[in-house]
Amino acid sequence: MTNIYDIAKKAGVSPATVSRVLNNKPGLKESTRQKVLQIAKELNYSPNYLARSLKKQRTDTIALIVSDITNPFFTTLARGVEDKASQNGFNVIFCNTDEDIKKEKAYLELMLQRRVDGILIASCSDGKTFSLFRKKNVPLVLVDRRVNKPNLDCVTGDNEEGAYQLTKHLIDTHNIKKIAILSGPLTLSTSRERIQGYQKALYESSIKIPENYTVIGTYKEDFGYQATMEFLKKKGPKIEGIFAGNNFIAIGVIKAARELGIRIPEDLALVTFDDFEFASSLFPFLTAAKQPAYTMGSLACEFLLQRIKGEKIKERREVVLKPEILIRRSCGCQR
Amino acid sequence: MTNIYDIAKKAGVSPATVSRVLNNKPGLKESTRQKVLQIAKELNYSPNYLARSLKKQRTDTIALIVSDITNPFFTTLARGVEDKASQNGFNVIFCNTDEDIKKEKAYLELMLQRRVDGILIASCSDGKTFSLFRKKNVPLVLVDRRVNKPNLDCVTGDNEEGAYQLTKHLIDTHNIKKIAILSGPLTLSTSRERIQGYQKALYESSIKIPENYTVIGTYKEDFGYQATMEFLKKKGPKIEGIFAGNNFIAIGVIKAARELGIRIPEDLALVTFDDFEFASSLFPFLTAAKQPAYTMGSLACEFLLQRIKGEKIKERREVVLKPEILIRRSCGCQR
DNA sequence: CTGAAAGCGCTTACAG
DNA sequence: CTGAAAGCGCTTACAG
Numbered sequence: 001m002t003n004i005y006d007i008a009k010k011a012g013v014s015p016a017t018v019s020r021v022l023n024n025k026p027g028l029k030e031s032t033r034q035k036v037l038q039i040a041k042e043l044n045y046s047p048n049y050l051a052r053s054l055k056k057q058r059t060d061t062i063a064l065i066v067s068d069i070t071n072p073f074f075t076t077l078a079r080g081v082e083d084k085a086s087q088n089g090f091n092v093i094f095c096n097t098d099e100d101i102k103k104e105k106a107y108l109e110l111m112l113q114r115r116v117d118g119i120l121i122a123s124c125s126d127g128k129t130f131s132l133f134r135k136k137n138v139p140l141v142l143v144d145r146r147v148n149k150p151n152l153d154c155v156t157g158d159n160e161e162g163a164y165q166l167t168k169h170l171i172d173t174h175n176i177k178k179i180a181i182l183s184g185p186l187t188l189s190t191s192r193e194r195i196q197g198y199q200k201a202l203y204e205s206s207i208k209i210p211e212n213y214t215v216i217g218t219y220k221e222d223f224g225y226q227a228t229m230e231f232l233k234k235k236g237p238k239i240e241g242i243f244a245g246n247n248f249i250a251i252g253v254i255k256a257a258r259e260l261g262i263r264i265p266e267d268l269a270l271v272t273f274d275d276f277e278f279a280s281s282l283f284p285f286l287t288a289a290k291q292p293a294y295t296m297g298s299l300a301c302e303f304l305l306q307r308i309k310g311e312k313i314k315e316r317r318e319v320v321l322k323p324e325i326l327i328r329r330s331c332g333c334q335r
Numbered sequence: 336m337t338n339i340y341d342i343a344k345k346a347g348v349s350p351a352t353v354s355r356v357l358n359n360k361p362g363l364k365e366s367t368r369q370k371v372l373q374i375a376k377e378l379n380y381s382p383n384y385l386a387r388s389l390k391k392q393r394t395d396t397i398a399l400i401v402s403d404i405t406n407p408f409f410t411t412l413a414r415g416v417e418d419k420a421s422q423n424g425f426n427v428i429f430c431n432t433d434e435d436i437k438k439e440k441a442y443l444e445l446m447l448q449r450r451v452d453g454i455l456i457a458s459c460s461d462g463k464t465f466s467l468f469r470k471k472n473v474p475l476v477l478v479d480r481r482v483n484k485p486n487l488d489c490v491t492g493d494n495e496e497g498a499y500q501l502t503k504h505l506i507d508t509h510n511i512k513k514i515a516i517l518s519g520p521l522t523l524s525t526s527r528e529r530i531q532g533y534q535k536a537l538y539e540s541s542i543k544i545p546e547n548y549t550v551i552g553t554y555k556e557d558f559g560y561q562a563t564m565e566f567l568k569k570k571g572p573k574i575e576g577i578f579a580g581n582n583f584i585a586i587g588v589i590k591a592a593r594e595l596g597i598r599i600p601e602d603l604a605l606v607t608f609d610d611f612e613f614a615s616s617l618f619p620f621l622t623a624a625k626q627p628a629y630t631m632g633s634l635a636c637e638f639l640l641q642r643i644k645g646e647k648i649k650e651r652r653e654v655v656l657k658p659e660i661l662i663r664r665s666c667g668c669q670r
Numbered sequence: 671c672t673g674a675a676a677g678c679g680c681t682t683a684c685a686g
Numbered sequence: 687c688t689g690a691a692a693g694c695g696c697t698t699a700c701a702g
Contacts, residue, residue, distance in 0.1 A: 015673090028672085079405045091430075091449070095417075247613070278407070282586060351690080389678095
């Protein structure tokens with residue numbers, strides 16, 4: 001591929017001058033500027049970003065690490081990130097961890113080697129390995145999921161509030177008391193906070209629930225299905241409502257209920273975190289706490305870019321975005 | 336950040352030797368290998384991929400260019416790409432064009448500057464600018480959408496066949512004849528092929544349809560809505576069925592019908608290309624041609640990687656993946 | 671207004 | 687088994 005030297009030779013100037021022209025530096029004779037531009041075009045010149053990055057010590061690239069881009073929540077979040085990034089001349093590399101700590105670590109190290117200027121991460125780990133980045137001085141911003149250890153900017157949803165509202169709705173509006181929560185893993189802040197909101201609502205209404213009404217699993221359909229099956233087949237006091245930790249779990253709940261001929265919401269009320277955009281637009285069924293995923297991604301990216309540009313921000317920022325509570329049918333409203 | 340020289344100095348060897356150790360080259364004294372590895376670890380060394388790429392003339396990075404990652408079809412396709420890529424030590428940069436030819440061109444040029452090893456693209460253009468890549472010898476593989484000009488590997492869905500089956504189903508099973516197609520733009524091969532399949536089915540059954548039953552628009556909900564509104568409000572012979580060019584258009588159709596109190600499928604049958612995974616799992620409503628998006632992405636990526644690795648493949652490959660025809664309720668079955 | 675030179679951090683052909 | 691040196695393709699401080 002043609003480089004700056006080829007152009008220089010043909011234009012009868014030094015490579016330095018070519019570089020200056022190509023970078024729009026001031027103080028160049030207009031005629032040489034024109035000539036260089038002309039020749040660059042003729043030769044179909046494409047500047048080598050690698051060389052530039054190596055010299056300038058920045059790549060204009062960031063990494064986005066999430067569990068699975070296929071989860072509509074992350075898809076939308078990713079779009080928010082990409083838009084903000086590209087508006088600022090940055091590209092983004094996507095990484096899927098599938099909630100695997102080892103994969104996360106591997107990606108983190110790889111992204112470091114690739115010298116990305118910063119990292120956006122919805123971590124499935126405890127963030128122990130993040131100190132690496134502090135040391136190397138590459139900024140890292142948390143998105144969706146909180147991590148205890150380090151002193152990092154953080155953009156999340158208000159999980160506790162959403163869970164609280166959802167649970168309270170079941171209690172206050174539908175007079176339902178026997179509510180179980182099917183939660184994601186406790187290693188994730190989202191799970192812990194949602195459980196907290198759920199418990200707060202129960203507590204405020206002085207509802208005592210057996211411990212085994214809090215079931216810890218994964219954010220997957222299969223878990224929702226299995227856990228619901230167990231509840232519905234169990235003898236003893238009948239469960240009246242389920243709070244699904246996320247949308248995938250909710251699908252599992254619905255499938256299990258269907259299989260057993262249990263009607264939602266008539267026989268069992270259901271509320272969930274996260275919405276399915278497309279499904280809801282056609283079938284407004286699930287009562288859900290919908291998070292502003294796009295904004296979350298866009299804002300987190302903005303924070304990251306600020307850190308990258310070295311804007312002097314004294315302390316760490318923590319933004320908590322309120323979810324929108326969408327009251328639909330699965331809770332028992334609008335039957 | 337520490338580099339190979341720092342390690343060399345501390346280990347009392349040359350940078351060349353450090354490089355050899357780090358790259359697992361054979362023929363090194365075990366003791367120096369150990370020493371270098373040890374020191375690299377102590378210094379928290381992270382090899383600079385930029386420098387390596389510059390020297391080796393490859394980045395182990397590919398670009399995926401689609402219109403909108405937020406479209407579930409592309410989301411799944413993207414996951415297929417990312418999985419295949421990362422299994423082979425490649426990372427992928429995502430680009431959203433929003434069906435804007437200028438954006439596409441800009442991304443293409445940018446990716447060239449970043450010296451990605453190859454490009455995967457669902458193009459919204461006619462591919463005129465692709466010759467650039469031929470010249471520069473960076474491989475490019477078409478996915479989902481065909482482009483006439485160049486001699487490129489290509490993995491697409493069988494749009495004609497899917498459209499044919501869907502239309503034929505409406506005709507044969509439901510005895511519906513007045514079927515309109517709401518198509519995406521004619522600049523896209525998917526649109527053209529779907530129209531072809533639709534026409535073929537009509538032709539085979541000797542059904543003559545007025546020209547204005549073929550409506551060209553965009554792959555967006557709003558177009559589906561507007562076009563349906565016009566049909567339903569129009570005087571004259573009543574339309575009996577709609578073939579939606581894709582899932583977004585189908586949503587528009589449904590919304591328009593609802594607004595006017597037209598029942599689907601009782602008053603109007605509907606079939607569509609592309610499915611909504613999640614919606615369908617809960618509400619199996621839309622009769623649709625579902626494409627193997629993950630496979631499409633994965634396979635296209637595989638082709639690209641082969642080209643990148645320079646495997647000698649004589650001629651261009653063209654794979655056409657059959658869609659799965661999902662007969663559900665919107666066509667009139669299983670009412 | 672422009673050039674010569676150093677340097678970003680690697681890899682590798684050539685020698686020994 | 688290992689080192690010195692060149693080179694990948696840029697940018698930029700220093701001179702003039």
